[in-house]
Amino acid sequence: MSVVSTPHLNFRGDAREALTFYQSVFGGQLILVSNEEAHSAELPAEAQQVKFGQVIGENGFQIMGYDVPRSVAYDQGEKSVFVSVRGDSADEIAELWKKLIPGSTIIEQLAPSFFSPAYGMLKDKFGVVWVLDVAVPYSDS
Structure with a gap:
């Protein structure tokens, strides 16, 4: 059995920009699925926000992220991770x-x-x- 641990980062509206930036740093494949594409937009303003995002590098780098909806409390904290x-x-x-x-x-x-x-x-x-x-x-x- 093989297990991989992948950090999953939460954002408030800038997951697309962040994951695109991380891809520019680490390379690899960028996968982005919007709330609209996932048929899960709670508000029209959140339709293009990221429901599922991931960067998978050929060098083994992996990270995931999404935009926390406004209906959910979220505080990134100073050094939460x-x-x-x-x-x-x-x-x-x-x-x-x-x-x-x-x-x-x-x-x-x-x-x-x-x-x-x-x-x-x-x-x-x-x-x-x-x-x-x-x-x-x-x-x-």
Whole structure:
């Protein structure tokens, strides 16, 4: 049996823009289904909002997202979730970092850390907090 965990991000009206941006950063296939297409628009103004959205990268990256309807209470919170992206090399992580930076607030600059050759944290223009680092083998010694 195989299990995959995929972050599912909630937005308030900008899921399409966010998922399109994430596809531009990570590549892969973008799938967007609107409320209208799913026959589930509660309000006419929400017809083109995202009912189901997903980015699936050839490199293994996956993320999902949708627009929370106005009829449902929603508060993103300050740091309600971190999306962690781990790569094999500092160059790979640095390239993704550069693409996520526009409109972002840097929380921790991308730099070597005691546990990784490259680690950084930022809050993107959609309010999502990203942690990028190079995965290294764990050693308990």
